[in-house]
Amino acid sequence: MSVLYISPIGQDSNEGSxxxxxxxxxxxxxxxxxxxxxxxxxxxxxxxEQFPLKIPDGVTISSDDSRTAVIKGGGLVGAMNVAVVLGDRAQIRGVTVTNPQGSGILASEGTALIIGNRLVACQQSGVVITGTAHPFVSKNEFIDNGATGxxxxxxxxxxxxxxxxxxxxxxITLSDKAAPLVIDNQLVDNRCALSITNDAxxxxxxxxxxxSQESALWIQDRAQPDIGQPQDLGxxxxxxxxxxVRNDTPLPLxxxxxxxxxxxxxxxxxxxPSEIPDEVAVPAVLLGNVEPQPLPPEPFPDKPDPSASASLDSRFNDLVGHWSAPFVEALAEKNLVKGFLNGTFQPDNQVTRAEFAALVTAAFPQVAKTQSVLRFPDVSADFWGARAIRQAQAQGxxxxxxDGSFRPNAPLTKVQAIVSLVNGLELGAGRSEALLVYRDxxxxxxxxxxxxxxATNREMIVGYPDPAQLKPLSPISRAExxxxxxxxxxxxxxxxxxASPFILTAKATLPSFTDLPTQHWARGYIDPMVKAGWLSGFRDGTFRPDAPITRAQFATVLVNVFDPEAKRAAIQFRDVAEDFWGxxxxxxAYRxxxxxxxxxLTFDPNFPLTKLQSLLALVSGLSLQAVSVPDVRSLDIYSDRSAIPNYAASAIASATQLGLVFNYPIPTELRPSRVATRAEVCAMVYQALTVAxxxxxxxxxxQVLWGDRSRAIE
Incomplete structure (x- = not known):
């Protein structure tokens, strides 16, 4: 990467050093x-300068201090007067941009990065984004711009x-079909903070x-902003x-x-109303896989051969040869399910809550009514499924x-259907390690x-085409x-x-590891976590305690153990494909x-995690600095304290005070920049559970011990 140095006191004939x-x-x-x-x-x-300054694709303009490096001026791009034009993957960082005659920065294509700048006193807009651009705009200040920030x-x-x-x-003004994620911004003392128009x-x-002097949020035309959902609060x-809020559209916001x-x-x-369940600080165990390959561990079977199942013949012309034919035929014989007038069953259609109520009440009439019957305002007495809904609710x-509604026409997810049957039939609670058979x-x-x-232990769940893929949050189909x-x-x-090859049985045993001797320093932490189903080893029977752990594997461990609640909106990382195993x-883990x-906007999922990063993640995700007020004197215990970055000092102090730090083989050497091992991560995560x-x-x-570690995570 070449660097050219610029200074107002330089000469254009210089070499740029x-x-x-x-x-x-x-x-x-x-x-x-x-x-x-x-x-x-x-x-x-x-x-x-020759304005506008056109930053070519992939080139970065930066300075060390956004308040002292100032770009001032503008030139025409079409009819628009702008100071800087960004190409695809061009970047501008740490610069003040001001244009008394027009706008500051223009991005009209590709993925530009606009980070840590000051857009000040532009006559029109600080930043203009048009065309098909999808930039990342972060940690900038937009101050005293005439029309729009x-x-x-x-x-x-x-x-x-x-x-x-x-x-x-x-x-911020969003128009046409703009659809960005706008998150964690401060908008203060503007005439209107956010204006959303057209089809944005x-x-x-x-x-x-x-x-805001007038409106904080102003919506016009056909704009439909997502400012929060019951399961993803705004x-x-x-x-x-x-x-x-001023909503001038014909639709409710x-x-x-x-x-x-x-x-x-x-x-x-x-x-x-919020539909997010009450938080459980550290819920029941979820699962465990920290295998470094993007392949899931054993005992996932190959996708089954449908020919191993019962007959796939059917009375319904769209079910002949279909995986669900034996199940549909069995219930059709009992007059519990029916097809359509054209002779089809339409197995892939989604099932509504009312349709599910009708089926379960017909299939399980013997289940006693354990709940008081409720009246739902959105289920009228003449609604076709009203009686079944009342019975299904009373049966549990x-x-x-x-909000008191039932939402009879809303689709049901697969996990909701499973929970419904287990609760209504009082099938009890299974051990969470049964979920180890599912990749997702x-x-x-x-x-x-x-x-x-x-449900898994009782072989209730039928998964097609891959029984190891549960798809819990997908709408459940008629066949499923x-x-x-x-x-x-x-x-x-x-x-x-x-008999069906698409029924998966929970595995019965947990592995032992050939490379984990009894005297291994982390054995006391690894064993209980494996036994609880939080972690697993490798297909060759090893645990590899001294192997590094990648960022994707660490994220999986955190989710497995803590089942965390979302604290921020999702983000799409450029290097994490939707079908990536983690x-x-x-x-x-990000949310x-x-x-x-x-x-x-990358995550680098296969890059090894350092010890410092793993400790910072635990302190941040579990809000441990609110549990143990950092005392940086605790860092004096480390002989290599100088290796701890200043920005991380308070977090590492909290981790030290709570006993999350394990230094093997020398307890006084933190070695924060060294790659974290699987054993170290296991010990740190286990200790976080101990604190809780x-x-x-x-x-x-x-284990590094310092001060009082008796407080628990709230």
Whole structure:
């Protein structure tokens, strides 16, 4: 990577070194190659520049201090006067940009990065994003811009994160079909904080729009912003002198988990209750796999051969040869399911809550009514499924929502159907290690773990085409529902079992490890975690305690053990594909604030984790600095204290005071930059559970002890 140095006191004839800088950015941009950096010294870049400054693809402009390196001026791009134009993957970092005649920065294509800058006193907009651009805009200050702090139009997407918009006409304007993620921004003292028009569909999370002179959030035309859902709360704060929220569209705006004063609302707003279950600090065990390969560990079987099942003939013309035919035929013989007038069964259609109620009440009439019958305002007496809904609710199969509704036409997810049958049939709770057979077990919500385990142990769950892929959050189909209800009837002895290769049985035993001797320093931490189902080893019978652990594997461990609640909105990492084995765990660990990505929107899932990073993740995700007030004197115990970065000192102090630090073989050597091993991570995570009083303490001569560790995680 080449670096060209620029200084207002340099000469354009210079070579561009630190000692002989060039004078103008325009000259540097002619010399720098793709991937190069133009490093600005303090000063104002105006005289001699050729505006607009067009930053080529992959080139970075940066400075060490955004308050002292100033780009001032502008030139025409079409009819628009702008100072800087960013190409694909171009970056501008740590620079003040001001354009008294127009706008500051323009991005119209690709993925530009705009990070840590000051957009000040631009006559029009601080940043303009148009076309098909999807930039990452983070940690910038937008101050005293005339029209707009940041404007997005066209089909733009991208992410607007942790910026401050102050004293501007409109803080953020989103128009056309713009659909960015707008998260964790501060918008203060603007005439209108957020204006959303045309067909824009942004996602807004954790923003603070305060002291707006008119409206904090103004929605017009056909715009449909997502400001929060019942299972993904918005956590936005809207405050305007005239309106907190002004909805001038014909559609109601749904809101969940936001700070809005209903007195200062204009237009239709639907206030939705939270559907997030009560938090459990450290719930029942979920599962465990920290295998470094992107392949899941044994005992996942190969995808089964459908020919090994019962007959696939059927009375329904679209079920002949279909995997679900034996289950559908069995229930059709009992007159529990029927097809359509055209002779089809339509096995892939989704099942609504009302349809599920009708099936379970017909299949299990013997189940006693254990609940008082409720009246749901959205289930009229003449609704076709009203009687079945009342019976299913009284039998304990289904319940309503916190707002008193039943939502009879809403689709049911697979995990909801499983929980419904286990609860209604009182099948009890299974041991969570039963979930080890599922590759996507990290997606099972904490409230459903025991029920899914019980259903797995009783062979109720039929998974097609891959029984090791549960897909718990997907809407359940007619075929899947029929198979699930049939297997529930088998479980209670009211019908005969059917042979199917798509039924997966929970594994019965946990492995022993050939490379983990009794005297291994971390054996006392590894054994209970494996026994609980939080961790597993490798296919060759080893645990490999001294092997490094990658960022993806560590994210999986955190999700497995702590089943964390989301604290921030999701983000799409460029290097984590949807089908990557650890994608779901990475997303959950990120949303819980255990671990973050990099400014260029990558996660680097296969990169080894350092010891410092693992400790910082535990302190952040479990909010341990609120448990143990950091005392940096505790760091004096380490002979290599100087190796601890200043930004991490307080977090490492909290980890030390709570006993999360294990140093093998020399207890006084932290070695924070060394790659963390599987054994070290196991010990640290186990100790976090000990602090929370979830597991008994295990003594070790390699555990660093300092001060009072008697407080527990709240």
């Amino acid at each position: 630190a000692n002989f800088p060039v004078k103008t950015i325009a000259q540097a941009l002619r010399q720098v190659g793709r991937g190069g950096v133009v490093q600005l010294a303090a000063g104002t870049y105006q005289s001699g 940041l404007s997005m139009s066209g089909g733009t997407k991208g992410e607007i994160r942790q910026n401050r918009f102050e004293r501007t006409g409109y803080g 569909k942004p996602v807004l999370r954790k923003n603070r729009a305060t002291r 956590d936005n704060w809207f405050e305007g002198k005239t309106y907190d 749904s809101t969940a988990g936001n700070q809005i004063n209903p007195v200062r609302v204009k237009g239709s707003v639907a206030y939705l 199969f289904l319940s309503g929502f916190p 077990r990290a997606q099972v919500p904490s409230y459903a773990i025991n029920a899914v385990a019980a 529902t029929t198979a699930l209800v049939h297997q529930a009837m088998v479980a209670i002895g009211t019908t005969q079992a059917i 994608a779901a765990a990475i997303q959950r 819980a604030k255990f671990i973050s990505g990099f400014p260029d 009083d979830k597991v008994p303490a295990v003594a070790s001569p390699y």
